[in-house]
Amino acid sequence: MTYRDSNHLKSPISSRDRTALIKGLWNLQNALPENARYEDGAYLDYYLNQCTYAPQHEEHILVTSRSDMIELAKEIMNGASRDQLVRHLSLKYPESGEEMEVDRDVQINNSIDLAVRLVSMVDIGKPCCRYLSRQPLLWKHGSRQKFINDHFDKPIELGNNVKLGAFFNGRNLERIGRFRIDWTSNLADHLRCTGDGDKVVAIFHQATFLKHQESSILPPELVNETRATLALLFPQSDRQTSEWFKKLRSKTPCLDGQVVQCGALRPDDRRIEKFRFWHDRLVLLKEAFDETKPSTIPQFWYDRRNGVQWHTFWVAILVLILTVVFGVVQSVEGALQAYKAYYPTVAKAD
Structure with missing residues (x-):
């Protein structure tokens, strides 16, 4: 051209x-x-x-x-x-x-x-x-x-009955919730769930743009809250999230690296009622995440949303493994004893 x-x-x-x-x-x-x-x-x-x-x-x-x-x-x-x-x-x-x-x-x-x-x-x-x-x-x-x-700035329609704990982050959305993150540069699509069973979530990744919106046409409250959602899903203090995002960016260089540089939220700032613009989408995303049940061994291992349930499951797995191991040992021991009974060892002649 x-x-x-x-x-x-x-x-x-x-x-x-x-x-x-x-x-x-x-x-x-x-x-x-x-x-x-x-x-x-x-x-x-x-x-x-x-x-x-x-x-x-x-x-x-x-x-x-x-x-x-x-x-x-x-x-x-x-x-x-x-x-x-x-x-x-x-x-x-x-x-x-x-x-x-x-x-x-x-x-x-x-x-x-x-x-x-x-x-x-x-x-x-x-x-x-x-x-x-x-x-x-x-x-x-x-x-x-x-x-x-x-x-x-639309009226909030959904309630405040969800908790945005530290376990609710982008890394766990993918590896436990089986969500596919659709990185978007359209702010209007941020946190929108789409796809089969709402398993695709759009996330606005232009964090540098948000960082420098001192006098833009966007409401300052919207800019700050959008940055807060990025801090919620990609906490800067979480080393594992940073390493996970680094691997993603190596495959998709156009992603804004500032996504994991938006800070980390204090427990009080993680309350759902603190969010106004993205409140309903966060509620829907969190509910979809909570409804996801692990289906593979790695997912069972990483899924620690319910600590008591996680420990109960793995204790049961450990007991099952030990039962199988001891059962195998006893079976082998019984087989050896039966073998010796049928074929007694003949002492060697001097």
């Missing part, structure tokens, strides 16, 4: 472009320090994916330069409504009079949706060239702040 210039949305990202891009789209007062720049790799993968596949053909989008996209992103972060953004782009890109393959309003709205996705990491809008298995989030009117708040 041939790019028109280095400022094009889809052109390779140079070191200077990288700094301007992160600073603009994350609304940072200062760019990431040099020794922390490697952290933004997961987000840049997301950016390139969005710019490459969301407006798959250039005729579907109006804003095609990075500088103009950053400018549009800043308008969104400054609180411009959807109608204001439409007017802004209409004036900035006047109609040429030429017949276009795609309606101009579609191009404008696709540009706005792409900009919102880049600054919020929420899949807003309906991609023109991709199939979605879920209902798309459509921001049509009003402020983006109200739209995002209304989507995430």
